[in-house]
Amino acid sequence: MNNTNKSSGEEIKILIVRLSAIGDVVHSLPILNAIKSKYPNSTIGWLVEDKAVDLIKNNPLIDNVHILQKAKWKKQKCLKNIKEFFALIKELRQKKYDIAIDLQELFKSGLMTFLSGSPRRIAHAKTREFADFFVNEKLKAHDIFDTERMIVDRYLEPARHLGANTDEVKFSLPPVPTEDKQHVESLLSDITKPIAILCPSTIWRTKHWIDEYWAVLLDELQNNFDVVFIGAPSDKELIERIVSHSKTKNYTSLVGKTSLLQLIEVFNRSELMVAPDTGPAHIADATGKPIIFTIFGSTAKNRSRPYGHKHMAFAADLACQPCFKRNCPRKDFNMECVRLITPDIILNAVKDKFTYPL
Secondary structure (H helix, E strand, O other): OOOOOOOOOOOOEEEEEOOOOHHHHHHHOHHHHHHHHHOOOOEEEEEEEHHHHHHOOOOOOOOEEEEEOHHHHOOOOHHHHHHHHHHHHHHHHHOOOOEEEEOOOOHHHHHHHHHOOOOEEEEEOOOHHHHHHHOOEEEOOOOOOOOOOOHHHHHHHHHHHOOOOOOOOOOOOOOOOHHHHHHHHHHOOOOOOOEEEEOOOOOOHHHOOOHHHHHHHHHHHOOOOEEEEOOOHHHHHHHHHHHHOOOOOOOEEOOOOOOHHHHHHHHHOOOEEEEEOOHHHHHHHHHOOOEEEEEEOOOOHHHHOOOOOOOEEEEOOOOOOOOOOOOOOOOOOOOHHHHOOOHHHHHHHHHHHOOOOO
């Protein structure tokens, strides 16, 4: 352990560099509570890409939010991007951070950690893309894809390095504004039963569950729950395919109708959620409200499962699982890992968690 050489009561400025993705940003949030518990007078900044900024902006444990405008820069001219990039570097340096922590540990995050001007820069040794080249305090190396080690624990290691106690894993989310609560209230105005969230979509094809399996789940859960689908606008076709296999049309679709903050409010009103390893499932976990049933295809159950004993995670017992591949390499039984997790497995798990029959 390498402490800060400052007492817990002194002011210290710490920059967290975790740019993306949404799920990984959520997994990184417990470091805030750990640092603030050890250094309550600290100033914490967070550098994040625009896609995940709503999870960071107005977060009660974050003092400064720095935005890398990736989506915006893709749409505008190179010269303007360069100007705005250097303005961001100037903004970071003006804050005079004592410590910068690279939680992403890729080349781009390592470079930003270095350019922040922080005299102490922390990451693990032997990172991907030589990101540790940019830091001067290296934590003990271990495999970031260790299948038996929760990724949340890895992201807490820099806090332990700074002397913080990380026994309590606590997620900090921004408060939901009144207008967002009202929007969710209007979307769910016809709801009369406990809410079950179905979140079928994820970016990786190898994380997707089977369309027909989701339809069986819808048919069974709607007897005791109001089933609500969530997703991005691009997921509408997927939801249409799923419900085409269903016997019921008794569901509510919020696909393309909610922001990240509004999703937090939806989860606050929900009892259960079924999802693959995807960002919204991790946001739901951070709310502490619904019981989450997570289906793992190509990724590792014991690495990325929701944090806490009330949740359940499912993965097939196969030699090739997890493979961490975006496309299934098997020709004999493509996507066997998700096919083996049948709807009855999920439904029986739901029955074990809830007192009323399905």
